[in-house]
Amino acid sequence: MLNWEKIFATRSSRMKASDIRELLKLLDRPDIISFAGGIPDPALFPDQEFKAAYADIFSSAAVNSALQYSVSEGYAPLREWIAGEMGKLGVPCGLDNVFIVSGSQQGLDYLGKLFLSPKDTALVTWPTYLGALQAFNAYEPNYDQLTPGGNRTPEAHRQTAAEAGGQVKFAYLSADFANPTGETVHRAEREKLIDLVDELDIALIEDAAYQSLRYDGEAIPPILALEIERKGNIDDTRTIYCGSFSKTLAPGLRVGFIVANAPVIRKLVLMKQAADLHSSTINQMAIAHVASRGFDAQVAKIKKAYSYRRDCMLAALEKYMPKGTSWTKPEGGMFIWVTLPKGMDGADLLAKAIATKKVAFVPGRAFHADGTGENTFRMSFSCANDKMIDEGIARLGALIAEEMPKA
Amino acid sequence: MLNWEKIFATRSSRMKASDIRELLKLLDRPDIISFAGGIPDPALFPDQEFKAAYADIFSSAAVNSALQYSVSEGYAPLREWIAGEMGKLGVPCGLDNVFIVSGSQQGLDYLGKLFLSPKDTALVTWPTYLGALQAFNAYEPNYDQLTPGGNRTPEAHRQTAAEAGGQVKFAYLSADFANPTGETVHRAEREKLIDLVDELDIALIEDAAYQSLRYDGEAIPPILALEIERKGNIDDTRTIYCGSFSKTLAPGLRVGFIVANAPVIRKLVLMKQAADLHSSTINQMAIAHVASRGFDAQVAKIKKAYSYRRDCMLAALEKYMPKGTSWTKPEGGMFIWVTLPKGMDGADLLAKAIATKKVAFVPGRAFHADGTGENTFRMSFSCANDKMIDEGIARLGALIAEEMPKA
Numbered sequence: 001m002l003n004w005e006k007i008f009a010t011r012s013s014r015m016k017a018s019d020i021r022e023l024l025k026l027l028d029r030p031d032i033i034s035f036a037g038g039i040p041d042p043a044l045f046p047d048q049e050f051k052a053a054y055a056d057i058f059s060s061a062a063v064n065s066a067l068q069y070s071v072s073e074g075y076a077p078l079r080e081w082i083a084g085e086m087g088k089l090g091v092p093c094g095l096d097n098v099f100i101v102s103g104s105q106q107g108l109d110y111l112g113k114l115f116l117s118p119k120d121t122a123l124v125t126w127p128t129y130l131g132a133l134q135a136f137n138a139y140e141p142n143y144d145q146l147t148p149g150g151n152r153t154p155e156a157h158r159q160t161a162a163e164a165g166g167q168v169k170f171a172y173l174s175a176d177f178a179n180p181t182g183e184t185v186h187r188a189e190r191e192k193l194i195d196l197v198d199e200l201d202i203a204l205i206e207d208a209a210y211q212s213l214r215y216d217g218e219a220i221p222p223i224l225a226l227e228i229e230r231k232g233n234i235d236d237t238r239t240i241y242c243g244s245f246s247k248t249l250a251p252g253l254r255v256g257f258i259v260a261n262a263p264v265i266r267k268l269v270l271m272k273q274a275a276d277l278h279s280s281t282i283n284q285m286a287i288a289h290v291a292s293r294g295f296d297a298q299v300a301k302i303k304k305a306y307s308y309r310r311d312c313m314l315a316a317l318e319k320y321m322p323k324g325t326s327w328t329k330p331e332g333g334m335f336i337w338v339t340l341p342k343g344m345d346g347a348d349l350l351a352k353a354i355a356t357k358k359v360a361f362v363p364g365r366a367f368h369a370d371g372t373g374e375n376t377f378r379m380s381f382s383c384a385n386d387k388m389i390d391e392g393i394a395r396l397g398a399l400i401a402e403e404m405p406k407a
Numbered sequence: 408m409l410n411w412e413k414i415f416a417t418r419s420s421r422m423k424a425s426d427i428r429e430l431l432k433l434l435d436r437p438d439i440i441s442f443a444g445g446i447p448d449p450a451l452f453p454d455q456e457f458k459a460a461y462a463d464i465f466s467s468a469a470v471n472s473a474l475q476y477s478v479s480e481g482y483a484p485l486r487e488w489i490a491g492e493m494g495k496l497g498v499p500c501g502l503d504n505v506f507i508v509s510g511s512q513q514g515l516d517y518l519g520k521l522f523l524s525p526k527d528t529a530l531v532t533w534p535t536y537l538g539a540l541q542a543f544n545a546y547e548p549n550y551d552q553l554t555p556g557g558n559r560t561p562e563a564h565r566q567t568a569a570e571a572g573g574q575v576k577f578a579y580l581s582a583d584f585a586n587p588t589g590e591t592v593h594r595a596e597r598e599k600l601i602d603l604v605d606e607l608d609i610a611l612i613e614d615a616a617y618q619s620l621r622y623d624g625e626a627i628p629p630i631l632a633l634e635i636e637r638k639g640n641i642d643d644t645r646t647i648y649c650g651s652f653s654k655t656l657a658p659g660l661r662v663g664f665i666v667a668n669a670p671v672i673r674k675l676v677l678m679k680q681a682a683d684l685h686s687s688t689i690n691q692m693a694i695a696h697v698a699s700r701g702f703d704a705q706v707a708k709i710k711k712a713y714s715y716r717r718d719c720m721l722a723a724l725e726k727y728m729p730k731g732t733s734w735t736k737p738e739g740g741m742f743i744w745v746t747l748p749k750g751m752d753g754a755d756l757l758a759k760a761i762a763t764k765k766v767a768f769v770p771g772r773a774f775h776a777d778g779t780g781e782n783t784f785r786m787s788f789s790c791a792n793d794k795m796i797d798e799g800i801a802r803l804g805a806l807i808a809e810e811m812p813k814a
Contacts, residue, residue, distance in 0.1 A: 002645050004670050007576050007609060009524040009546065015677045042471035050474065051465035058458035064449035067457065067657035102509055102661075106683040113545065117416040134681035138520065139416065169414050202414060238409050250474035252688035254509070263411050270422045274541035276513040280687050281659035 010118075014137040033392035034360040035313075035379035038179065038334055044302045045250050046290055053289035057282060066282040072273040073265070074100025074257070075284035081292050082243070082257050090225030091241070093234045096262045099269060102279045104209055104244040104256035108135040108172075110268055110275070111205055111240060111258075115169040116141045121161035123171040127337075127367030127376070129179045129207060132172055143369035146171050149189035154199040170203040170240075171196065175223055177210040177333025180367045180378035184331055190223045194230065197238055203264075209244040212299050214332040215307035224259065235261045245287055247334070248299055253283040306334065309381040312389045319390075320397030322404060334382040337364070339375060343405050346377040352403065357395040417525075421544040440799035441767040442720075442786035445586065445741055451709045452657050453697055460696035464689060473689040479680040480672070481507025481664070482691035488699050489650070489664050497632030498648070500641045503669045506676060509686045511616055511651040511663035515542040515579075517675055517682070518612055518647060518665075522576040523548045528568035530578035534744075534774030534783070536586045536614060539579055550776035553578050556596035561606040577610040577647075578603065582630055584617040584740025587774045587785035591738055597630045601637065604645055610671075616651040619706050621739040622714035631666065642668045652694055654741070655706055660690040713741065716788040719796045726797075727804030729811060741789040744771070746782060750812050753784040759810065764802040 057066045073079070079098040086093050101107040108131065116122065116139035123146035124132065133143075142164035144157055161168040171193065175185040185193070197204040206223045221229075224239040231237055240260040245253070258268060272278065290298075313336055317327050324341040338361075340346065346363030353359045364376030381389060464473045480486070486505040493500050508514040515538065523529065523546035530553035531539065540550075549571035551564055568575045578600065582592040592600070604611040613630045628636075631646040638644055647667040652660070665675060679685065697705075720743055724734050731748040745768075747753065753770030760766045771783030788796060 002608060002610070004674070007522060007574070008674065009520065009522055009527070009576075011524070012521055012674060012678075015674065015681060017677060039476050042475050045471065045474045047465065047470050047474060051462075051470075054461040054465065055458075058454065058461065063454050063458075064452065065659075067452045067454060067659040068449050069446050069653075069658045102683050102687075109682040113416065114419055115414060115416055117418070120416070131681070131684075138678070138681060167414070169416075201409060203409070246476075251476045251684075252472075252474040253690075254683065254685070254687045267411070267415065267419060267422065270424060271419075271545070274422060274538070274545060275516040276509050276661065277538075277658075278661070280509075280661045280690055283660075283687055283690065 011138050011140050014140065032354065032358050032360050033384070033388050033395070035381070035384060035392060036360040036362050037383055038378070038380040039383065040247055040251065040302070041305065041383045044305055046294070046298050049290045049294060049298070050250065050286055053286040054282070056289060057285055062285065066285050068281060070278050070281040072278045073269045074098070074279060075281065075288060078284050078288035078291070081288055082259065085295075086259050090221045091228060091234065091259060093259060097234050097259055097265060099258045099265045099272075100279050100284055101256045101258060101272070102254040102276065103246060103251065104207070104242045105131055105135060107242040107256055107258045108132050108205070108207070109138070110271055111170070111242075112136040112139045112141070113271060114264070114267060115203060117166060119164055120166035121157070121164055121168045123157060123168060124369055125173055126370060127180055127364060127373055128172065128369065129174060130367050132207065133369055136172075142166065144168070145370070146173060148173065148185045148193055154196060157200060168200050168202050170205050172205040172207065174207040174209065176208065176220070177213060177330050177335070179210065179333070180335055180362070180364070181337040182328045182330025182333050182335040183337070184220065187220050187226070190220065190226050193223060194227050194239075202238070204239045206239050206241045208241055210247055210333040211243075212248050213303060213306060213334070215303055215310060217331040235263075237261055240264060245291070248295070248302065249287060249290055253280070253287060255279060255283050255287045306382055309384060309386070309389065310336070312386045313379065313381040313384075313393065316390050316393035320394045322397060322401040324404060325400060334380045336379050336381065338377050338379065340377070340400065341404060342375055344403065345374045347374070349377070349400065349403060353396060353399055357399050359392045359396050361396075418545050418547050421547065439761065439765050439767050440791070440795050440802070442788065442791060442799060443767040443769050444790055445785070445787040446790065447654055447658065447709070448712065448790045451712055453701070453705050456697045456701060456705070457657065457693060460693040461689070463696060464692055469692065473692050475688060477685050477688040479685045480676045481505070481686060482688065482695060485691050485695035485698070488695055489666065492702075493666050497628045498635060498641065498666060500666060504641050504666055504672060506665045506672045507686050507691055508663045508665060508679070509661040509683065510653060510658065511614070511649045512538055512542060514649040514663055514665045515539050515612070515614070516545070517678055518577070518649075519543040519546045519548070520678060521671070521674060522610060524573060526571055527573035528564070528571055528575045530564060530575060531776055532580055533777060534587055534771060534780055535579065535776065536581060537774050539614065540776055543579075549573065551575070552777070553580060555580065555592045556599055561603060564607060575607050575609050577612050579612040579614065581614040581616065583615065583627070584620060584737050584742070586617065586740070587742055587769070587771070588744040589735045589737025589740050589742040590744070591627065594627050594633070597627065597633050600630060601634050601646075609645070611646045613646050613648045615648055617654060617740040618650075619655050620710060620713060620741070622710055622717060624738040642670075644668055647671060652698070655702070655709065656694060656697055660687070660694060662686060662690055662694045713789055716791060716793070716796065717743070719793045720786065720788040720791075720800065723797050723800035727801045729804060729808040731811060732807060741787045743786050743788065745784050745786065747784070747807065748811060749782055751810065752781045754781070756784070756807065756810060760803060760806055764806050766799045766803050766806075768803070
């Protein structure tokens with residue numbers, strides 16, 4: 001029998017099962033209060049709107065196009081709608097700047113594929129989105145710590161990259177309500193990031209998956225908008241903006257998008273043509289149908305629901321968490337990030353939380369490219385109701401108090 | 408402004424615009440008779456069946472799952488249906504052997520990603536499916552000529568691979584009615600291919616995109632079935648079977664599949680989780696709905712239509728092609744492959760055919776990994792009616808006669 005490991009590509013050694021995936025299986029156990037997921041609440045899906053969208057497609061002359069092959073760059077009316085929305089965010093752009101992908105996760109995979117040769121360096125925050133690390137890992141990069149507003153110099157990044165045997169290719173981050181921390185990168189930090197990538201002469205990948213979900217505080221322009229302000233034109237920018245419909249409309253259709261300068265978009269279109277031809281035609285049409293008729297109303301609906309759940313979770317944390325723990329206070333998104341006292345381990349805590357308290361969350365280590373973060377964990381409030389949140393955090397707070405190192 | 412080429416990965420230099428893609432644009436010009444495409448005829452799509460499928464999904468409790476994230480291996484009822492069909496083809500298998508991809512093109516991309524490190528060798532026929540070369544190119548392989556039933560020894564392949572700086576990782580071919588030739592690999596040749604990959608200790612990728620579309624002649628078991636006959640169990644085989652719904656049901660949903668041994672499937676599932684999470688949930692459900700209710704009837708319908716068109720095209724070729732040209736006589740699929748006299752060039756002929764005769768096809772060189780094949784071209788009969796075929800081939804035959812080297 002074939003020893004498959006012998007003929008797999010070297011990159012395959014970095015494709016490993018994820019903690020999150022294993023944990024998602026727990027969601028099906030009704031006796032567990034799970035804050036692990038981070039998926040949208042299906043009760044908030046615009047299912048009637050999608051029902052009407054598919055019905056309309058099948059009742060119109062568009063049906064043959066909907067079922068047929070289509071162009072790799074994506075369905076033009078959807079790209080037009082996205083270009084219009086980006087204009088409202090301070091990103092004036094044309095159809096040549098918009099590219100449809102099969103969910104923004106695919107955008108991250110394609111960007112890793114486009115930029116990373118083995119041993120090249122990607123700058124990411126500690127912690128960062130686990131899915132980004134998984135997507136980039138296939139291209140065998142080195143990681144170096146991105147510190148928005150922090151003190152690491154371009155020279156330090158260059159040196160780290162050279163020591164790893166390659167060059168710095170891009171900085172990746174989520175600027176609004178990031179997965180996993182829920183935190184936002186402030187405007188001054190965004191400006192400094194543009195300075196950094198300009199000095200390093202690299203790309204900046206702005207993951208905007210949660211950007212529409214701001215519950216309070218003042219909106220900050222996307223990094224791409226700030227860079228256009230400086231440079232005058234999207235085609236002169238180096239920020240690559242990755243957008244998603246998964247958190248606002250529905251993830252099951254697998255439709256996301258990239259907005260960037262035309263040279264990068266052209267290369268991504270060629271890549272997609274070779275990799276999967278195009279994203280589902282009918283689903284792009286359905287997203288365009290629903291988005292153009294009621295995107296703002298749908299976003300208002302989910303913001304109302306999620307902001308209430310965030311408030312509940314923050315109140316419960318205040319009420320039940322023992323001294324020595326701390327947590328983020330997100331202005332949007334789906335996540336709160338908890339830091340335990342030094343010496344405690346989120347993975348150990350999870351094992352005990354499931355076994356003795358029937359509560360689940362995601363330990364923080366997997367989100368750290370350097371393997372640190374053992375005393376952290378992520379909780380999502382997106383699928384929990386107020387009673388579950390109060391009860392779950394009460395149990396968790398009690399467990400942490402029991403497990404805390406005695407002073 | 409950033410010089411993007413400077414920071415793109417080395418692999419990006421092999422991502423180039425394709426002839427086929429540029430040619431597809433011609434399909435929209437109503438004055439051109441195009442045999443270039445090779446896409447299914449939308450008039451044959453089971454649109455009423457899909458309409459019912461989406462309507463049923465939105466009228467049932469499944470709607471929330473349809474719009475939600477789902478598992479990377481694919482929708483279980485669809486995988487069950489596929490496992491049942493594979494059993495009928497002589498491939499007994501379980502759910503662990505079936506993996507859903509976003510079109511079989513994505514399957515080829517993932518298999519390139521799984522096996523090919525730069526400088527490794529992939530064995531492909533001259534000519535082969537252009538989309539396979541494009542998918543594999545991203546992983547920077549060398550190509551060596553696969554000659555089913557031919558005289559190249561394992562030792563010769565090993566030596567070519569070593570000279571290129573890597574090792575042979577897999578053989579890729581389409582065994583039934585291949586794109587672009589329409590030809591079939593006979594049973595004895597399939598058996599020899601299994602010998603070859605056994606001796607080389609490599610994988611065999613069997614692209615079965617057209618397998619369901621046999622119009623006459625006796626069906627030959629898939630290579631995977633022949634290998635299971637020898638080895639007793641799918642988990643002991645090295646053939647990786649790539650299937651598609653694009654030619655039988657509809658390509659616009661982007662749903663295809665891979666059937667193979669469990670170790671390879673497990674690795675592909677991890678790869679997909681990192682690359683795009685999963686294929687569209689709702690589309691997998693719709694395909695399962697339509698396939699389980701009427702796959703055989705749909706296949707019978709399209710076989711009837713396409714076999715008539717194949718007959719028309721073969722008759723027209725017989726009637727209009729000048730002496731010195733030859734062509735394949737496919738038992739199925741969508742394509743006929745024409746060979747011109749030595750010295751003639753398919754690309755030159757296309758330019759003249761469009762300009763002076765308003766006829767289009769695909770020149771053969773792009774299908775050859777070694778850049779040969781200049782005196783060949785591909786024609787598809789899938790979207791043409793009998794009058795168009797007679798008229799188009801008459802014009803083309805006249806042009807070739809004009810252009811032929813004088814004896």
